[in-house]
Amino acid sequence: MSHHDERTFVMVKPDGVQRGLVGEIIGRLEERGLKLAAAKFMQIDQDLAEQHYGEHEDKPFFDELVAFITSGPVMAMVWEGADATRQVRQMMGTTDPKEAQPGTIRGDLGLDLGQNVIHGSDHEDEGANEREIELFFDEDELVDYERADEPWVYEDA
Ligand code: IDP
Numbered sequence: 799m800s801h802h803d804e805r806t807f808v809m810v811k812p813d814g815v816q817r818g819l820v821g822e823i824i825g826r827l828e829e830r831g832l833k834l835a836a837a838k839f840m841q842i843d844q845d846l847a848e849q850h851y852g853e854h855e856d857k858p859f860f861d862e863l864v865a866f867i868t869s870g871p872v873m874a875m876v877w878e879g880a881d882a883t884r885q886v887r888q889m890m891g892t893t894d895p896k897e898a899q900p901g902t903i904r905g906d907l908g909l910d911l912g913q914n915v916i917h918g919s920d921h922e923d924e925g926a927n928e929r930e931i932e933l934f935f936d937e938d939e940l941v942d943y944e945r946a947d948e949p950w951v952y953e954d955a
């Protein structure tokens with residue numbers, strides 16, 4: 799693995815799917831130079847939702863959060879690139895779209911804390927990216943390839 803190969807888990811949430819924002823969000827990540835490594839259009843069941851949001855199980859909004867994330871299909875993905883986890887978080891913007899900067903996904907596309915369009919692994923939670931990838935994907939579902947423009951994205955590619 800080169801230093802361009804950090805992987806992160808990203809998901810367009812049910813509100814993003816219902817609002818037709820899957821293409822917009824994939825487009826932003828693609829144009830940044832990040833590489834799509836896996837994708838699965840799926841509906842999350844109760845058990846997977848509780849595991850995925852396990853860190854929030856004691857929070858007052860946990861039941862609401864699990865109900866929301868299981869309420870419709872999501873687009874679950876793995877994206878790869880230099881510093882991918884932190885870069886995707888920056889592109890997402892802060893958790894509450896009302897506080898998120900314009901130019902970020904949440905800041906441009908959302909207005910409600912509970913319906914904030916996108917999930918991305920937390921870069922401040924060590925190993926969260928690999929844990930979440932494992933929860934949603936088998937190892938053989940991750941595709942290893944080079945994007946044709948890599949030498950034009952990374953000086954040392
Ligand atoms: P993140 O998605 O930016 O990582 P987290 O703190 O991990 O934010 O929270 C997970 C999700 O739970 C958020 O994306 C948001 O949709 C929801 N959430 C967070 N805090 C609240 C709250 O106070 N009320 C309702 N929903 C919340």
Ligand code: MG
Nearest residue numbers: 917918919920
């Ligand atoms: Mg989080």
